[in-house]
Amino acid sequence: MKICGMWIFTVLFVGSLQVSADEQLLFDFSEADNIRNAEAKGSSISLVTNNVGAAVRVDTGSVNKWPGITLYLRGGVDASAYKTATAQITNPGDVPLTVYWRIDSEGRAVEGNKNQRSASKSITLAAGETKRMRYPLFPHIDYPGVNPDEFFGMQGKPFSNRHALYLEHLRSFTFYLIQDGVSRSFEIGKIQLENKRPDENRGVKKAVIPKKIFPMIDEFGQFKHADWPGKTHSLKQLKQARIEEDLFLNKAGRPASWNRFGGWKDGPRLEATGWFRTEKYEGKWYFVDPDGNLFFSLGIDGVGFSSGTILDDREHWFECVPSDTPKNAEFWFGYKPGLKRSHWYNRDVRAFRFHKFNARRKYGENYEEEFAETACRRLPAWGINTLGNWSSPDVYLKGKLPYVAYLRPQSKRVEASQGHWGKFCDVFDEDFVMKLKKQLSRYPIAETINDPLCIGYFVDNELSFGDTVSLAVASLCSPADQKSKQVFIADLKKKYGDIHALNSVWKSEHASWDDLLDYTEAPDLEAARADLEAFYTKFVRTYFKTVHDVLEEFAPNHLYLGCRHGSHAAINDVVMQANIEYADVVSFNIYARYLSDKASRLTLAGNKPILIGEFHFGALDRGMFDGGLVPVADQMERADAFSQYVLDCVKHPNVIGCHWFQYVNSPTTGRVWDFENYQIGFTDVCDTPYSELIEASRAVGEQLYRK
Known part of the structure; x- marks a missing residue:
């Protein structure tokens, strides 16, 4: 059975079949009768049998940005008892292929809004290779009253693990490729949950939130509202650790x-x-x-x-930071973040090095x-x-x-x-x-x-x-004084002699070589591909x-x-x-x-x-x-x-x-x-x-x- 389309509802759902005490089978693709409710995006799908058994084959097109398939878990699946999800992935093609797996989950609705969390990972396969893809499952913990957006300037946020999912309700699996302009294929075999958690680590958890979150960083640069083995609680302990480690190293x-x-x-x-x-x-x-x-x-x-870490607009996060005096000047420095998504984009800010300061102490x-x-x-x-x-x-x-x-x-x-x-x-x-x-x-x-x-x-x-034309195109799109652009145009002059000869191949309308030098738009990539690839190689x-x-x-x-x-x-x-x-x-x-x-x-x-x-x-x-x-x-x-x-x-x-x-x-x-x-x-x-x-x-x- 084969179904094609940009968005098609067709899937392969086997339900939750128990295969052993430590595993839960979700999909095995062994019977056409199991095909229900799925989405194929920019691809066609069909049931096949490969070297590891039954599988669904995904043949992608060359247009959609992320072609693949979404497998819906009707009614949701509770995966909280397991640490890992696995899937057999096969690359039937003759070139290496990277396949991405996204898991979508859904938590309890809050004020009518659904809480949804997703996480992704990838695997790269050689031509003809089959691998067992392992997906670690991290449980999301609800932290009532905490807004993750409040914690800017940090990728991972307190009370919010970016890799975590609502394991009590996994909603769907999406397998996809990143479009490279060529039709590709991959096959998905048995998908199951594995590696059971101890009973005490299962189920929905709610965290204990301190009444006053800020300050949340202690004098050593550590998170204040938790304890753990090896945490430093005092200057005395910090110095004692050095003495004990000296004995070990000796x-x-x-x-x-x-x-x-x-x-x-x-x-x-x-x-x-x-x-x-x-x-x-x-x-x-x-x-x-x-x-x-x-x-x-x-x-x-x-x-x-x-x-170091930036303190501007976050001073209230920190319990105790030494003042910027001559004695402590070496631990402070100025910075101007260049990331446009930054809270401080293009601003002059001050940062402090906790690690270096602790070393002096x-x-x-x-x-x-x-x-x-x-x-x-x-x-x-x-x-x-x-x-x-x-x-x-x-x-x-x-x-x-x-x-x-x-x-x-x-x-x-x-x-x-x-x-x-x-x-x-x-x-x-x-x-x-x-x-x-x-x-x-x-x-x-x-x-x-x-x-x-x-x-x-x-x-x-x-x-x-980039790809095999990227640096050549970038050179052409740069200003006239760009040396790589000048070298590229010199190569083109040597090959074509006359600008009109180049125009006939590139489907362009440049009046002169100087006109091309001043021009900063990309050429017709297919018409110019041979020359672009030659210069990229150079x-x-x-x-x-x-x-x-x-x-x-x-x-x-x-x-x-x-x-x-x-x-x-x-x-x-x-x-x-x-x-x-x-x-x-x-x-x-x-x-x-x-x-x-x-x-x-x-x-x-x-x-x-x-x-x-x-x-x-x-x-x-x-x-x-x-x-x-x-x-x-x-x-x-x-x-x-x-x-x-x-x-x-x-x-x-x-x-x-x-x-x-x-x-x-x-x-x-x-x-x-x-x-x-x-x-x-x-x-x-x-x-x-x-x-x-x-x-x-x-x-x-x-x-x-x-x-």
Whole structure:
């Protein structure tokens, strides 16, 4: 049976069939008689049988922005007894595919208005691959009288988990793709609830709201209206924690299997060059440390002080903030938020660094040196052998641990380009090369060039390369003085000679080449596609080659570690081929509960070593308001997820390291530039390590080199 249409009511509902004590089957798509009440959006659907059994196939069109299917749970389903929903997803196509799953839920009506909550996650599948998609279910707790909008400047809000659902009434499941202009297909197999909760954790809960919410942040930057294991209650406790940790660090030491760099002391000995390099040994890629030992890089990003949080218009949130006197001036700073959705957009505001201030209270007047020394003692004792990206030079230049360094040339941008973190650099402008060289010749990067502890350099982070014409179109839409635009038009002149020849191909009406230079509208994309794609390829290859050549000139002994491709960004073949050709390592930031959820992304690197630049897990059981990009239930699951992720990386034939993001939690009330307030640190705002995660990382550190 096959049904097509933009909006069609047709579905596959099997009801709630019990399959075991710990599972509840919702859909199995085994019988056509079960088809009722569904919505297909910009797609057609049909029942099929694939390699894992009965499924519904969704064939998308090439027009609708989010083509897919919504499966309605007639009458709603109570999922409060379960921690996880799962679905079998198949990609029957010949290219990788990312499928999104949104769950919609409905709470009790308040004053006639329905309370509805939704949450989404995604999975990427290789061509022909089937995966079991796992969806963590977080229960929403009602907080009467609390308006989440009151808590501005923070992504996660107190009394409101953005990942939570009304589990007592799941209303629908929507599976969809993000339109890329090509018809695609995917198949959905058995969907069920799994992993039962203890009886005491089920059912609707109402929170106890303090009569007076503000102030809600205590003198240490912690949430005031809750308690939890490890919370700091006094200055005496803060200082005592340092004494107790010193005793632990004096006894702990580094894993016995490590050499002085954290490499495999008793493992195979390869050529020792005095520098870090990569080599494929017995079918698996590795770093090789300066002594010639195999080295898996297990790192933590951002080892240093946390960002500050904005106080303007929120002063009443905070119980006690030191005044901005000369003694405390180093903990205060000015900022002008650039996010248009910000409450403070384009305003000059003041921000305070609770984490850094707590460090002075904990370590004394020489706190910066003591903090850095403690970090260098901690990481090996925690089973961590690498200082990851964005770590402070005050830490990585102490000569204690291997590290990676970061370059981001603040050069001229392509004005019409767009990206998640900003506009793309103009790689044809001499300013690009100049800024790269300037960074390499100045502190702190200049200090890394002759340092054997420096593994190599990441250059840029999560760049928005777009599709195979995007940077070419952006160049044409930029002003006449844009260098990339001038280079593109020079290429077109060389190819066509006469502007009228170009007009006939592009279906344009430019009077002259100068007219095209001044023109800032996009061309007919299909008519100009061949030329746009050619220049896009030139642009991307110039980017990677320029970085490679400058690093080869200034730091020939160190590795080019790539550009840290974002976890969800589309990466086309042009980008990957240039990355593979010019970088020593392909780097990805991969946020997923299981590495296998993003396995197809790793295949994009071909036979190249891979370094994972970011991953993390967060939970809400320790006074924070957001579990980050991959939330889990609690600290124990956080520790388990860390262990599984790292050991899966160790086993992968191409992965040579993975770095956790980040050393310390985001500020409770949001960091200044994008208001993240994630519980994703190895330590909290009071510099207190999370014991469950530390125990897990110590155990993993001992297993990095086991056969």
